[in-house]
Amino acid sequence: MLINSAQSVVADALRGMAAAHPDLDVDVERRVVVRRDARDGGRVGVVSGGGSGHEPLHAGFVGYGMLSAACPGEVFTSPVPDQMVRAAGAVDAGQGVLFVVKNYTGDVLNFEMAAELAEEDGLRIECVLVDDDVAVTDSLYTAGRRGTGATLFVEKIAGAAAEEGAPLDRVASLARQVNESSRSFGVALSACTTPAKGSPTFDLPDGELELGIGIHGEPGRERRPMMSAREIAEVAVGAVLEELAQIGPADGPVLALVNGMGATPLLELYGFHAEVARILAERGVPVARTLVGNYVTSLDMAGCSVTLCRADEELLRLWDAPVQTAALRWGR
Amino acid sequence: MLINSAQSVVADALRGMAAAHPDLDVDVERRVVVRRDARDGGRVGVVSGGGSGHEPLHAGFVGYGMLSAACPGEVFTSPVPDQMVRAAGAVDAGQGVLFVVKNYTGDVLNFEMAAELAEEDGLRIECVLVDDDVAVTDSLYTAGRRGTGATLFVEKIAGAAAEEGAPLDRVASLARQVNESSRSFGVALSACTTPAKGSPTFDLPDGELELGIGIHGEPGRERRPMMSAREIAEVAVGAVLEELAQIGPADGPVLALVNGMGATPLLELYGFHAEVARILAERGVPVARTLVGNYVTSLDMAGCSVTLCRADEELLRLWDAPVQTAALRWGR
Amino acid sequence: MRDADFFRHWMAAVAASVEREADRLTELDSPIGDADHGSNLLRGFTAVVAALGAQPPTAAPGEVLQLAGRTLISTVGGASGPLYGTLLRRTGKALGESDEVSDAELRAALAAGVDAVAQLGGAAPGDKTMLDALEPGVAALGTSYRAARVAAENGALATVPMRARKGRASYLGERSIGHQDPGATSSALLLGALADVAEPEGAR
Amino acid sequence: MRDADFFRHWMAAVAASVEREADRLTELDSPIGDADHGSNLLRGFTAVVAALGAQPPTAAPGEVLQLAGRTLISTVGGASGPLYGTLLRRTGKALGESDEVSDAELRAALAAGVDAVAQLGGAAPGDKTMLDALEPGVAALGTSYRAARVAAENGALATVPMRARKGRASYLGERSIGHQDPGATSSALLLGALADVAEPEGAR
């Protein structure tokens, strides 16, 4: 691994972000990355965070039109409440703050505690839970669906609404709409290696893959002999469309995120996207916008995920709105 | 590997690019990716290409303010002259075309043949060779320094000049200036696996690394026991600065590219950049602009490279100029 | 009666056993989790020991545990940070402000702490979580500290055949069966350390 | 005298041996190259066979080799595409337009082709490239086709201890020593196929 030590990985990365992005205010000690002009213009703050190892999520999405601040935890470990409280304080311009929380027990508990503390400090806080991963059934027998690729959609669209001056309630309800309209499915072709463990988190022999993985190096729901990109796309898109159908009848196009888990070459990812696009076309699902790349990663895991979000005109407009962050940039 | 077959990898990726980027004109059959509005405005054309497996280089850099067209070869195999001839014909607006060629025997020979053929068709062609990799000594005993990270700088700055309407000679001389002002050094923490071979191109045990690697999965100049990010940065930055010093005394700041080889998590890459930035600061080298990410990759190789380019005010201005491509985007 | 030093020793003993067992906890967290439980608790209890070292020596037992809990919340993250943090904070609060507490008071306070964990995390025994060690362990305190240790250890072992219904392991469904829960394992360490401090080797 | 069919058979024989040896060529290209030489030539000679199949049967020997060369240039890429393409094109050009060529004419034409390769790539024998098999191989054609095959094979073997000065292997410096050059190996296949076609098994 390209590291100094397992202990220093997150602090080192934050020092690097500070050096690379002068428009970010990076508190390496307290682990908060804040957009320098977060408080100018009296906007609603949008704060997210989670375990590290998913870069560019979240810190790479801090900036104009997206996140006001991000709180990176240890690798695959949700941040602690102190970080979110500090971030909320740093970005609040009197209009309140939205917490974007991926649905993992740790993230939920820590953000909840932070919300309580920040509210005690007099801030208005709303939380939106992201739970888009269809590989996990949302039932009494699980901690609920995981938050994965849809996080990018939620952060982009909530950030755009906040940038426009939408009030907290509206920013929060848009964020919830995006989450409820999004579903994801992920596949691993290799396990990943956390700095602390130093060896792959599970054993996945060459020639096998895991279907229905999350983004924390945990095994998926099912192991299979290696499949072609075409077959993998069938499974992933099929699973996502099936769950989207349960929300209700389609009423518009989708936003598509074809996401690499970290170690899958862009060459392969584009080839995989060709299959995704073909399948969507065959099933009559119009795609309004597409993003192909490594956005919500799992360290050095090889694999990919597909996220689709049903987008009405308002969501599309907010998706297209200018954004200027380390990892996502257009229109500005 | 996330593929359909080793034979279809490049065609599949091009189908995916076509689906994801409607503003690109992707000829999957003939393997040419052209900016749709390449001929509007009567600009000089800037065409590059090379073996596939380095994505987003080059096709990810086709668009406003950068490349007019790209010619992707098979994986790690330079494209054939027919591709470059076709690309030149597709982008020429009467102002001539610059070929940006990485210095590998195959690329040089194929681009040279293409230039001859295009000139026979009546086009004005200039070629610029990119050879920035200091791990290879440029002597009678080698094929000369390899073209690696500086390719991004050359393509961005030549593209910006062309976008502004600079004539072919000027675009070419700027491109040469960028190349002559740039040096790179790369390190592999793992080998990569080409689809055709299906297993790592060389054997690199855990706990060892290769110093001075290129971008084609070839071994480097030297194998060493694993080093820390700090130590690797010392070696890489030291080697680059030493070679830059031989060009002449420093007369301004540098552009820095801290580049991932494909499978190195962004978390680690930023941590590595922290060391690069520290060393540059300690040695009194001012950094004007920084790019951290996977830009000039080697399939699923883990590792990184450092490229520095001495930039005068004109180069900085052209670097900052708006760019809108799949993989590099700002100011627009 | 147990004074503040008793609780400081307990926390130091937990820190020591977490340090000893960190790799095993992370290992257990690999097949059914995200391979961080050991490093999470190591980071947390190292910080607890440092925080308690900086706390005024006049602190009451309840204050010791509350500071330990707050420190876990501020340094661990993940699921275990808020859960163990709440366990110790609530236990500390229940102990009140007296300088010495009886074993019966401690037992009642720990029971309140475990309830708070169940409430916060929404889990019940049988869900394959730390509660599967904490509940039987704390219940057995009525017998002896050593009995609590044994009950917690058995509780941790009993998670092996369970199918997880809370936390990350629940994502695996059927595939979570056959693995011991890391949090239940660390809970057994917590109660084991308590037994060590309350009934030291020599006293056995 | 050798007619156009002789050259078509030669190219088909090269395609067959490249198909047989593709994995080995790629394997040789791994430690000192980029692991594509086998697939490059397989792609190229498969296209050559297809192109020749579509060529009018009236084509002269020189036209057969020129089409083969152009096809390699248009389908292979890499270093070997232009180099082998030039070898065959230049050889074809040197054969002129006659319907039959003598062995002596072929020998002279191949020598011109090899010179063109040396000129295009700037390499000389001893640089650990295809020239280390082509030069001695074509020189030995004066003796016999079989001698050419043997000389080319020996030339390929002789690249093992060489330090590369051209192509990708040169980047490795000292570390290129000890490996056989893939291009020299495929050149030996090329001349071996020529020997097979010119002096078939039965004739030996």
Ligand SMILES: Nc1ncnc2c1ncn2[C@@H]1O[C@H](COP(=O)(O)OP(=O)(O)O)[C@@H](O)[C@H]1O
């Ligand atoms: N809802 C819950 N209630 C009680 N304990 C839980 C719950 N969710 C998880 N746990 C415990 O937390 C442990 C995992 O802790 P840890 O690995 O530190 O956090 P994370 O799961 O966030 O990575 C599990 O083994 C389990 O015992």
Ligand SMILES: Nc1ncnc2c1ncn2[C@@H]1O[C@H](COP(=O)(O)OP(=O)(O)O)[C@@H](O)[C@H]1O
């Ligand atoms: N300058 C050169 N002159 C002659 N032959 C060369 C030269 N450069 C490379 N070669 C030959 O080309 C072979 C490699 O071909 P190939 O692997 O297909 O292309 P690439 O090196 O572009 O991947 C080498 O083994 C060598 O024999």
Ligand SMILES: [Mg+2]
């Ligand atoms: Mg965790």
Ligand SMILES: [Mg+2]
């Ligand atoms: Mg090649």
Ligand SMILES: [Mg+2]
């Ligand atoms: Mg865990």
Ligand SMILES: [Mg+2]
């Ligand atoms: Mg090669």
